[in-house]
Amino acid sequence: MNLNAEQISSNWDEFLSNIETHISSPRKEKLLEFYKNQSDRFVLMPAAANVNYHNCFPGGYVEHVNRVVKAALEVRGMWEKFGADMSTFTVEELVFSAINHDLGKVGDSTNDLYIPSTNDWRKKNLGEHYSYSKEVGFMTIPDRSLFLLQEAGISYTMNEMLAIRSHDGLYDEANKAYFISRIPESRPKSVIMFILHQADFLAAEVEKHIHAPTRDISKNFTAAPKVQAQAKAKTKALGNVKSDGLKSIMTNFFDE
Numbered sequence: 001m002n003l004n005a006e007q008i009s010s011n012w013d014e015f016l017s018n019i020e021t022h023i024s025s026p027r028k029e030k031l032l033e034f035y036k037n038q039s040d041r042f043v044l045m046p047a048a049a050n051v052n053y054h055n056c057f058p059g060g061y062v063e064h065v066n067r068v069v070k071a072a073l074e075v076r077g078m079w080e081k082f083g084a085d086m087s088t089f090t091v092e093e094l095v096f097s098a099i100n101h102d103l104g105k106v107g108d109s110t111n112d113l114y115i116p117s118t119n120d121w122r123k124k125n126l127g128e129h130y131s132y133s134k135e136v137g138f139m140t141i142p143d144r145s146l147f148l149l150q151e152a153g154i155s156y157t158m159n160e161m162l163a164i165r166s167h168d169g170l171y172d173e174a175n176k177a178y179f180i181s182r183i184p185e186s187r188p189k190s191v192i193m194f195i196l197h198q199a200d201f202l203a204a205e206v207e208k209h210i211h212a213p214t215r216d217i218s219k220n221f222t223a224a225p226k227v228q229a230q231a232k233a234k235t236k237a238l239g240n241v242k243s244d245g246l247k248s249i250m251t252n253f254f255d256e
Contacts (some may be wrong), residue, residue, distance in 0.1 A: 008059040012043050015062050015099075018069050022095035027154060031099075034152045041106055047207075049114055049130040054207040056129055061106075064203060065099060071199035072098040079191055088190035089159045096156065097163035097196050104144025109151065111135040140174070142167065159192050169197040 003011070019031050035042060047055035047064040055064045072094050080086050107113035114130040122128040139147065142165045149156055156164075166175045181187045188194075 002057055003059040003063065008043060008062075011059060011062045011066055012039070014066050015042075018066070018095060018099060022092055023099075024092060027096070030152065030154050034154065038106070041112060045106060045112075046114055046130055047102065047105070049128060049132065051127040051129055054204040055211060056127075057211070060207075060211075061102065064207060065102065067203040067207070068101065068196075068199050069095055069098045071202045072196055075195050075199045075202070079195055084191050089192040093157055093159045093163070094192055094195060097160045097167070097192065098199060100145055100149060100156075100160075101164050101167045101196060101200060102141060102145065103148055104139065104141040104146075106148070107133060107136045108144075109148070140172070142172075159190050162188070162190075163192045163196045166193050167196050167200050169201065 016032065016035065019028060019035070023031055042062060044058040045061035046057055047053075047060040050056055055061065073091070076086070076091070076094060105113055111133050113133055113136050115133050117123050117129055117131050119128070119131075145164050146156070146161060162178065166172075166178045169175060170179050177186070178188060178193060
């Protein structure tokens with residue numbers, strides 16, 4: 001899947017518009033400055049390194065983030081409709097978290113995390129269109145997202161920190177303490193965490209469907225040697241049998 005130049009440009013305009021529309025000053029100006037100063041990195045970023053995940057193509061990151069923002073606002077409406085307490089967080093906090101939830105995928109302040117792969121075999125057989133930079137120190141994506149924000153002097157609330165930190169839900173073992181609680185005191189005070197996680201999950205799964213790779217991997221594999229040998233033996237044995245009854249018995253034997 002590839003986006004054309006017009007789609008990439010339009011997605012970037014939408015990305016900046018979400019900041020303009022939903023984030024208040026002075027954070028709005030700081031966020032716009034941060035992203036515009038590194039627009040050449042963000043505009044063409046993929047959202048994943050492997051085509052078997054979501055949006056593994058140039059421009060995939062921005063498209064994903066825009067979809068998460070839209071989904072978060074829709075999911076918020078659903079929670080509100082079913083009676084959830086919306087007073088524990090603001091729309092700005094939700095959109096800020098959605099915009100920056102995967103920020104850590106950019107890498108550090110100077111090095112890109114995703115490097116276009118030059119290994120044709122791994123691209124063809126494993127779907128790895130990008131490799132991970134060895135220059136970027138290891139951090140989880142949520143932790144790096146928060147680190148980059150504070151490094152740029154962009155403040156965030158406790159709600160935003162928790163939402164960004166836990167947006168992968170129980171797919172990340174580290175989030176168990178937030179999503180599995182057995183006493184009231186340890187339960188999240190706000191549903192913003194659940195809303196962002198559901199929005200991110202929804203967006204990623206939709207992207208896997210609309211941008212699914214069209215690869216016929218069946219041509220790359222042949223039957224295992226044991227299966228091939230059994231098929232050959234079955235053909236040879238049945239070819240020498242004249243009795244229909246015996247042939248039926250032997251067929252059932254080979255097929256068990």
